Amino acid sequence: MPVLQPETPSRQLRCCGASGCRSAGGEALLAALRTARDADAGAAAGLTIKPVGCLRLCGRGPLVACDGPEGTRLYGAVPPEHAADLLAAAREDGPDAGVARAALEPHRLDLDEPFFRLQRPVVLETCGQVDPESIDDAFAHGAYDQLRRVLAELTPKQVRDEVRRSGLRGRGGAGYPTGLKWDTVALQPPGPRTVVCNADEGDPGAFMDRSVLESDPHRLIEGMAIAAYAVGADHGYVYVRAEYPLAIERLRLALQQARRKGVLGRGIFDSEFSLAIEVRVGAGAYVCGEETALLLSIQGQRGMPRPRPPYPAQSGLWGAPTLINNVETFSAVPAILREGGDWYAAMGTEGSRGTKVFALSGAVRHTGLVEVPMGMPLRTVVEEMGGGVPDGSAVKAVQTGGPSGGCIPAEQLDTPVDYESLLSLGSMMGSGGMVVMGETTSMPVVARHFMRFSVNESCGKCVPCRAGTVQLAELLDRFVEHRAETADLERLEELCGMVRATSLCGLGQAAPNPVLSTLRWFRHEYEAALREPSHCEPPDSCTVGADGETRGYAP
């Protein structure tokens, strides 16, 4: 099914009500549309105005999709003054439809553009179609059909086999095989188990999970419920960051509706299976996206990672075996069960099956959400779908994986997007943020930006991350401010290696990645930032930084 186009087109206007479009005035537009409809009650009869989730091209919000028998037209950056035109255009048969369409033409977005055409919606298949605040609309779009079928027809083991067959790997960043993780939890000694959804999406430039939560929360709940059945859990938590108020509101509403309709609770769909799901809201700590810290935070303790093993699958929440997956992973499950694991595995590459949602942002013409098959060349995503840098200049690099990832240089853009290829380039898949950088971006500045992020977000438990990132950020200051010495380059590399090898959790271990990857591909920029020997001040003043702070290396 092509992206954004409903199966059964009825006359309707779908207004994006996700955060991106809201911040661009989506709510005012929706209100204006409703006012215009009420003012013109007779003529607008039979026309539905429906708030939906993300319509993908966030950079052109607020977005409105106009459905009719002749297909779907998408309009972007629509001011509320155009509300009457939208209504007239949607009515098609009205007298001023032609005039209205002409007035809207500058806002028309071409659905045949690669940005839309190359998408392969699986996780996002009903995102932008379904009203995120209505469980009845979700039912109409097939929500909970798979849960009902699974409970009636499949054993937990059959569910796990299907997921294993799909080749799905964790979409939170590390890419651990999902089926294997489910098996590990299911096969623990008898006792209580818990499922946890990690919705603490914190990478700068990543908004995939937020969009799923805001656009289609019932898909996540269904995926979690299927997972809970598969591993034998009767309790679940969704850990959402507090910075996502709309996502939290819609998730809570969806959970309430699901309880009321009996898709959560005791004896779901007349089976033996019961499940309760609670929302836990974070308190602004990036590190709580790390699974062991996340579990402590749910338990009401300070969110700090602990050494693994034991893995949460063996000993997690309150010591019980705990399944942790992120939003996108759980949300892929209903489609996998519906179409079969083999169907999912047929998409993507040998090691990375299926599709992946990316959040495209930065120096790129089309900013927004794309879901593409794994293995698509990075160039296709960034240049064809993203449309390249707005001023037409060349792409310099693409940052993936946030503060744990790295910068992939333009000459490597033909690399297929999959877990292993990105790792081999010194970056990582991460949760799916893709920040495009143009020629004017300075790589030492980028590296320092991410290092400062890690400095601020380090939990402070282990010394390499707590103190090492501070020293790394200071070293990077020297490069950015052109007062670095040749020895600083060695120090930088040595300390990066140490922090990577000795930090306690994945965040500390990955904190040097933005430096290491920019050193690998853009080393000349660091070398160019070295202070020229001829510019060197006398030795005494060398130990005093620009801000007057002493930075000497002698004790």
Next chain:
Amino acid sequence: MSVVTLRVNGQEVAVPAGASLLEAARAAGVELPTLCHLEGLTPVGACRLCLVASETGGRLLPACATEAAEGMAIRTDTEELQRYRRMTVELFFAEGNHVCAFCVANGDCELQDVAVAVGMDHSRFPYRYPHRHVDASHPLFALDHHRCILCTRCVRVCDEIEGAHVWDVAQRGSECTIIAGLDEPWGAVEACTSCGKCVDVCPTGALFRKEDTTAEKHPHAERPEQLRRAREQQQWRNQ
């Protein structure tokens, strides 16, 4: 009691099942530097000094928090580990204000000992000279945050052995600080029993008795283990 056998630096050792790699290393006569670890307290794996390398590769393992497994083979003193340990100690010194010459723990300080053990005679990282404070509100003891290395031994001994949980960690990253009660002056925390266990286990001069002056602190880091053994196995030191 079942036993696992493993190799430490090529030498075979047998340890009871459930023992840590640190215990295995000690059984092999190998001393590993530690700061956050203390017998009798739950390991946290935070100081990263006891990291060891598996001969089969993979990530470095915190010996204190890793269970010894049958057939494991570890190295405790590779050139790489030595380098990392020295850098770790340098980072400790650079992030606080450690001035041995007039420290209460001079000569009986685990940070000092570790620095000597890893051969750290100066820090290659610039000292950060953080602005910290001293809490002298308790009638018997004081806490000098300048000397704190955030090993959390005080937090754990107070919670796990004394059962008072006076201490915890506040803030994050380099702003982390040990707090008493709900970030109150120590002397104002009614939960404190003035037992002094935190002072006994502090590896540096951060926690000390007010009566002690330069080089007069003599900690008792062995006490948590003695107390735990007494409580759990009814074994007393004077038996």
